[in-house]
Amino acid sequence: MILYPAIDLKDGHCVRLLRGDMGSATVFGEDPAAQARSFAEAGCDWLHLVDLNGAFEGRPVNAAAVEAILAAVEVPVQLGGGLRDMATIEAWLDRGVARVILGTVAVEDPDLVRAAARAFPGRVAVGLDARSGKVATRGWAEETDVDATDLAQSFEDAGVAAIIYTDIDRDGAMAGPNVLATEALARAVSIPVIASGGVSSMDDLTALRDTGVIAGAISGRALYDGALDLRAALDALAG
Template sequence: MQIWPAIDLRGGKCVRLRQGDYAQETVFNDDPVSVAKEFAAAGAKHLHIVDLDGAREGLPVNLPSVQDIVNAVDMECELGGGVRDEQAIIELLGFGIDRLVVGTSAIKQPDWFRDTCRKFPNKLVLGIDARDGMVATDGWLETSSVSALELARQFEGEPIAALVYTDIATDGMMAGPNVRAMRDMQAALDLPVVASGGVTTLDDVRDLAQAGLSGAIVGRALYEGAFQLSDAIQIAQEAADK
């Protein structure tokens, strides 16, 4: 299982939100590049970046910070937040981002997303953010009438790099991930599922690895010192070796 430490950008700073609420923001570092370098030094090979301003505005906003991060570290980087048209995809891939997370546009324009996946094979990640199993869009400001699994199944067979599945209820709450929902999603689909939301302890990492998840995104727990990134990477590797 891959471990994806997260950098959430807002106003060029490294922040975390609780349950996606922009009013519940904690600024952890004014220098996202230094955070990325710390993750790399701990042995991370992957980096999950979220442009929170972009998610709300509908187009990438923190591009200078993203560019600086990508230039500073030798990691597989993915970016989500405001990736909603082909021009943004071309520009961001040109920056050196390895893969892009698309969420809102996938549910609102499924035919467009399907076609775009074919234009950029294995470069797009389907981002599904769910509240009580139902898909949330527009930076989690809206909840749709589509279930997370129903949305994911619409795109089975397309050249998608992975599915990032976020449980909003657990995100940023330091209360543990929704392992059952993550396990069920991975079991139902023939594509890599990356769990996001609520990873708080090394046992959470172990549980997700044992549940068969392809990856896990880790955020607030790292910033609050709940565990060391290097230990999480080791546990994920041990689970893969079994």
């Protein structure tokens, strides 16, 4: 199981939100590139980046910070937030992003997800952010009646590289991930599923890994707070 350290970008800074609330952002660093280097030096295989402003505004906002990270590290980077047209998707992949994450458009324009997955095999993931199993869009600000599992299954034949499932109520709360819901989703589809939201201890990572069906986990606040030691976690998962 791959552990993805998260760098959430707001106004050019590294932050973490509580349950997706932009008003509750905690700033953990003003140099995202330095944070990325720190994670890379600890031995991570991937980095998970989110342009939080972009998710709300529907266009890239923290491009300078993302570009600085791409210049600072050689580990592959996946990026989400504000990617809602083919030109933006293609531009970030051309700039060195290894994989883009499409969230809002997975609900609003699923044909774009399918077209992008065909055009860029292995480089397009779907982000499913849910409250009580229902997908939220536009930076989690808009609720929908779309069931997360139904939406995931609708992309079974699209060729997407992964599904990133975030339990919004767990995100940033340090209360542990929703293992049961994530495992159920992973068993319902053949697409690799990455868990996000609430991953805050080695026990959480072990619980996700031991399902045998979850391909990865994203952690942010726990790494910044020191509740989870990245190097030790990577060594434990490798062992």
